[in-house]
Amino acid sequence: MRDPGIAARRLREEGILKGLTLLVLVLAAAGLSLYRFRIDLTRDRSFTLSPASRALASILPEPVRVTYYRSAALADLHPGIRMAQDLLTELEARGSGKIQVLIRDVPDKPGRLEALGILPRQLQVESGGEARIATVYAGVVVEYLDDFRVLPSVLGPERLEYEVVKAIRSLTSGVVPVAALRDGDGDKDPEGDFRLLRAALVRAGYEVRVSSRGTEVEPDVSVLFILGNAALGEVDVDYINRYLESGGGVFAAVRGVLVNPDRNLEARPLGPDPFLDLLESYGIGVRRELVLDTSSLSVPFQVQGPDGRTTYRYVRYPHWVSVDRENVDSSHPAAAGYSGLDLYWPSPLEISDRAGPGARILVRSSTRAWRQTRDFATAPEEESRYRDEEEATRGQYVLAAALPPSGGRKGRLVVAGSSDFLTDLMGMSESEGNALFAVSAADWLCSGDDLPLPSAGAAPRRLRLPEEDALRRRTVFAVYVFNILVVPSLAGLAALLRSARRSRREREGRAA
Template identity: 25%
Template sequence: MKRLYGHVLSVLLSSVFPYVAAAVYVSFAAVQFFLVQQFFTTGTSDLRQFFTAFPTVSIVVIPALCASVPYRGRELSYPLSSVSVIAAQVLAVLTLCAGMIVLTLTVPLAVSLFGDVELPPLLCGYALLLLYSACAVSACLFLGTTISQTGAAFLAGAALLALSSFSHLVPLYVNLPEWIQTLFRSLSFAWHFDAASKGIIDTQDILFFIIATLAFIASGALCLECKRGNKSLTLKRLVLLSVTAFVLLFADSALIRFRIDTTTNRQFTVSAYSKTLVQEVQDPLTISYYRSKTLKDLYPQIVDVEDFLRAYADESKYISFELVDPAKDSNAELLNRHGIYGQTIDTSGRETTSYATVYSAVVISYLGSTEVLPFVLDTTTLEYDLTSRIQSLVRGTVRSVQVLVGNSLDIQSDYAYVIPWLQSQGFVTVQTYLPSQCEENADLVPFTQLKSVPLLMLGSSSCTPSDARALEDFIASGSKALIATTPYEIAVGPEGDWSVSAEEDALDLMLFDFGIFFYNSLTADISNFTLTLTSSQTAEGLPTTERTEYLNYPLWPSLMAQTNAPTGMTLFWPCAIDLDDTSALSAYHSTLTPVLVSSDHAWQIKAVDGKFETNPFAVPQTSEDATLYRTFNFAVHALMDSSGGQLYVWGDQYALTTQMLSYGASSSSADFRAYDFLTDTLLKLNGQEQILTLKNRNIRDMSLYKMDATTRLSCRSQTLALVIGIPCLLLLALYVFFFTKRKNFNRGL
């Protein structure tokens, strides 16, 4: 067998075709990831989309490699067992596939130049890709043994791999019985690869490919035996026994299933914090997961939600889990009573447009009370959300916040997402007002009446001197507040021109007593947001071909990942904050700590003739004086040593506005990182710092933070040239080496 393996591999390596196939394999994967997935504009360092290219390109490459195996048809005369013959051929072609897979490492290496690549998902992904290749090779060689015509065998192999690549999509377009849908999903590469792409070793996925590979090798060997004329009763019994064994092994793989979480933070494993909490459950608690069957067909990762909920329930004998079909009328009515409504998702194909209403909700019931997670698609924040709700039920923990708008903007339109967001995070919210506003309307509640409830204050231009004194007393007496404000306002409305109106308000003077000072300038940063500008007119207003231009806007700094912003954040015209510990100690004996900081290449832009320049085309991209670059504070924390009062000052009153949220949104999702910072800060003010470890536990910074958008675009051609060129040069060198070696060998004969 060893000699046959070496001989087949040597002949394959002496032919030009495997090298061409390998070049196609690598090039397709690189182009699909970098160009089709728009890596250089809206991409991330997440490599899951990278691995999706391999099943598609394998539809052609692997059957072609198998069809090029030398001396096909001569297996009948080999002095080896049929199993040895087929196994040697499989190993030879699999060796070529392994080499092709190694050559694709140039892609993750290139991605690491733009952002951080997590190692466990990468290793798990490549391991499962190798198993898939073994399965695909054995299947195609089995068909080649069965079908005498090489062309027909190639087409049959390509059709089989195409079915494996896209079978999970069939139930979306064809109404099939449940068991057939399950069969199609079980044959899908995407379905079996999802766990590995996250860094999870799932024995069911591994066994699927191993069993299928062995089954195809055995089938090929049996077919070869039949061609050799062996039609004995023993062979027939062996066939029956083999089929039975493989069917039983495949069925049992689900029963002996276990998953190993290899991720850095063990993000798919129940944490010690949650395990401690569930030990406090001394009465029956039910976790009901309402999931639409359609959703499971669309999103393989939804299985992770069920797996985690089951694992969570297993931590206590008092907790039970149930999976419920929301399609039943009684269940739909129950969901409506809980305020859970279906989400509409796009299920359109290339030539059809369709939508489906789906549910993926978690209802937690305990001692007659319920908590709800309205819609869950993955496990990113599932443990945090689940533990928060159970903590509320078991311990009676309450999160509360009073929301006050202190500028000219409106809570219903300009800050439309703030209260719904906080409520979705488990906060009890109440809207309060400045004392001066309550003088005109007795029905309004001043923030001073709720001293035990942390205050969120958005803007401060409406703050009078008496309001500022009331706020100072509020904090000094031991209350807690987060104030998001700047000493200027920007015209951000629908008709706004982004002009700046700067007036010193009473709050600025009050902050001096806490040792907190705003700069009287705008802060710019080399690390900033890239505006996407689209135009279909010339400068003269004449229609022309639509053009897209990318422009860095230094007045919208993009914060790098840091302790209090683990995935970074985009700020909008923020004001830098200076700290004076001497002033703070003399007034309130407070401790001042920076919370959010800029990059080390930020600078200040001062007003010219009393006006600030905010036009994206006119704002300087860099500082005229490189010595002015430094790091500035954008948010600070003041802790009153005597009273325990806390004050967070965030130098940005626009990051939470509806208008800026739409600017920061991508084509597929909105940027809620500022809202995450808001949640984290309010959790701290509510004394729930510990649960923050759960909230941010699964957060991975997959942004391409190492290069800005302009630099990435300028590197596009060079990156593709290197990612594809280096493997192709290696393939060329390898071909020349084996060709020369073969030529010299033939001369010596």
Template identity: 25%
Template sequence: MRDNYNIQVIRKRSIIEFIGAVAVIIFISVLLSFLKIRLDLTEDKRYTLSDPTRKVLSDLKSDVFIQVYLDGEMPIPFKRLKRTVSEMLDEFRIASDNRVDFTFRNPSEGEDQKQRESMYQSLISKGLNPVNIQAGDQEGGSSQKIVFPGMIVNYNGIEVPVNFLKNNPSVPAEENLLHSVEGLEYEMIQTISTLTSDTIYKIAFLEGHGELSETEVADITLNLARFFTIDRGVLEGNPGVLDSYAAVIVAGPEKEFSESDKFILDQYIMNGGKVMWLVEEVDVNADSLANGETEALLRPLNLEDQLFRYGARINPSVIQDAECVMIRLAVMTGGTRQQFVPAPWFYYPKLYPSHSHPVTRNINRVKGEYANFIDTVGLDGRIRKTILLSSSGFARTLSPPFLISLKDAETIPDEREFSRSKLPVAVLLEGVFPSAFRNRMTDDLTRDRNFRTRSESISTKMIIIADGNIIRNEVRQIGSNITPYPLGQDIYTGELYGNRDFIINCMNYLVDDDGIMELRSRELRLRMLDRSKIRKERIKWQLINVVLPPVLVIIAGFIFSYFRRRRFTKA
């Protein structure tokens, strides 16, 4: 009788302990639900938003709706990319106090081919770039599939496309996807910041010195218009004409600058203005190559002394690079038949971007045309110099005058002549610059007699690029209709170089006051499995992952049963 009583007491106590434990767990869960605690335990903090991003999101005044066109049947790497995008947008939603909302859509969800094609064309017209991939089916086969790794950001009725897939043909697919993840936060917050900003910066293309025409910079103008207000104009001798612009672009001038225009640009820089110089000292008339040959001639622009004072010198020499773009040459086969064959054109170098700077990190190689190279000069410690673009390790230079012939592409050069390495083509200068007109009489250079000349700048920055063609797009003309090609696209192969991304990043860096551009420096580690170790130790790891867990559960069950039996036996 006493034994039955003890058993009932033990059972009652066990039930009370169980109910108490459940009640404590529920109470702690409810209490924790009111605490917003999010811990990022990853080594590279891939789920932690930066301070500039949090500031932009916390200042949102209206809702932002994002449609991500990355859904449906896709290869595993793209599914991982989709998961990463979803996790990042979740962080955006939380940081913005639910001001950011998003949805995933399948661009191929149409009932028939006609509806799908209509959706594809709609997305392309909005600015999303399609990608063809190999997708497997349930029967073990594969087929071509079109995906749109991008999103449409909608704010107050304004839609802006964001293409977040990095597609660099020179790196493996895994690295491209990793670079896409690295740049994801920047691509999204840069667009949201631009859409929600109360201030829209203005940028001016300089005219009056034979600069590239509107048609020749139409593609980059259209893309920069997503972030800035774009103007074009001449200086007209007024030192304050540039004061309202955040940056100025000098794109491929062909005529000399007057001292008055140089003075206006100099004082604009002294007052904190930013300038992107795309200038070269050698004139090559590429159109004359249609006749088989052309000349490279020295073309001074009267900017040499000014840029030298700022810390750079453009050398009047043309780079030839062994790592170059292929062109199509017409050759005769069989005596009468004409055929186009690819041939290396050493005057079109594939320039290497620096991977250590946010302007050039993770962009494709940049296509140059008859590029010069730059020397950094001066020992002024207040000016920081950073090389953004450079040639390959197998280059040489030619000084004008010299003849350029299409027959050059047919000859095999001596590799020993390509002995120069990493020639700088684009340089970033940051800091406090001395005026190019310091200790000079300037009364006759301005109409404003009350203008006070500054001999030293406030902290500012500029980018010098020794190739005006980097910003020039090709055009297609049919009758009177002129259509620009995307900047950096090879019109023969369709390959897209990094020219557009480079110019856009340059301008965003020059006018960035919020530190958003630094997000492009983010680096994640690619943790790949060791394939050789997998092959050698396949059985061992299969046993560890498949057999060991059930064995541990069984052992734990025996241990629990043993101690439970022992406890109740004593009772």
């Protein structure tokens, strides 16, 4: 027989344990209401905010409102929308009441949004088993006091934290960064030949203006783009050097070999060049050579046939180097958020000890690149001579580098060994990632080191075929066979198996 005293003691102990458990749960709930605790389980830490984002509340004198406008159906149709909302919610949670995030459906009459700069875009969606084209809106408005900034297209978390933090800093400081474009080759129009670059900078929040050769760099310029170097004289170089020494940021897109499209792509190495001499004094040498790479673009060239008619012929053109993700240092802010980069007629760079310990290589060619050092063959009819120096010069070469302030130079410097890759040629070759690379570099050149890095892991990836011709042909053939033979055969086999299973069940039913 059970002792009544023991039973009573156990009941008291169970009551005490239940009470302590309830007390712990109440205290935990109270603590979670006062202190937010979140765990980011995503592989690339997509929802872990940077120190700059977590510190925003401490630098905000007044609250900021962030409104995410998106078409109502988008959250169900596009997974990136929900991820963007979650990231903004995390930002609000870290804002200590200083950051208000609103999620709003696009109104039936979106004229106000379009006036702000949130424009419609076309997306292919599936509904009821049918694919259709839907007109949707997705953009962010960041408001502070009586001013605002607009992120016109936000379909996912990529670059969202980066852009929102940059917009908030711009609003609270009241300063609009200025990007000045200076044509250094003398054969281009900064207004007409760099429209895609200008548009990307404007979308990123920059005021864009032209900086003419032979003039001093205006003191309010945040970043100066030197677009070419063949026509820069001593006066220009002196002005640029003074701007760098005073703390200005410079993006230099330069060349060591001049390729003239108006003379059938005639190429010649540059002679003495004051601006290249300045770069060498900083520790970045630009060789008077061309880098060619098996990782390259196919380019349509206009050719005349035997009958005199003009046609277009696509040529695998190793002078237009297509840079793969693994050859970009996306851990550096100037190259973060890589989404493709193509360099036209690039020259190799050499980094010397004068660049200092903080110098970083941003972009390299593939290991299957080579150089042309003499007798430059660049025209399509010279295709047989493209690889004359391949065996002697095969290797990997530096194509872009970044220098932090050093010595008497207070400004930052980014150098790319191609003076044409930021022209509107990028539209023809579908290389709009070049402009995004320039924007990332510009942000680093005129901003602090603590800006959150744009998400490189989530950037759009290019589908690339193997570089080796034989392997490329085998891959194309395998894909062809898979799509034309294997997929239909599997579909037919599945249909036969399903039909056989149904027939068997019918026979079993009749037999029963």
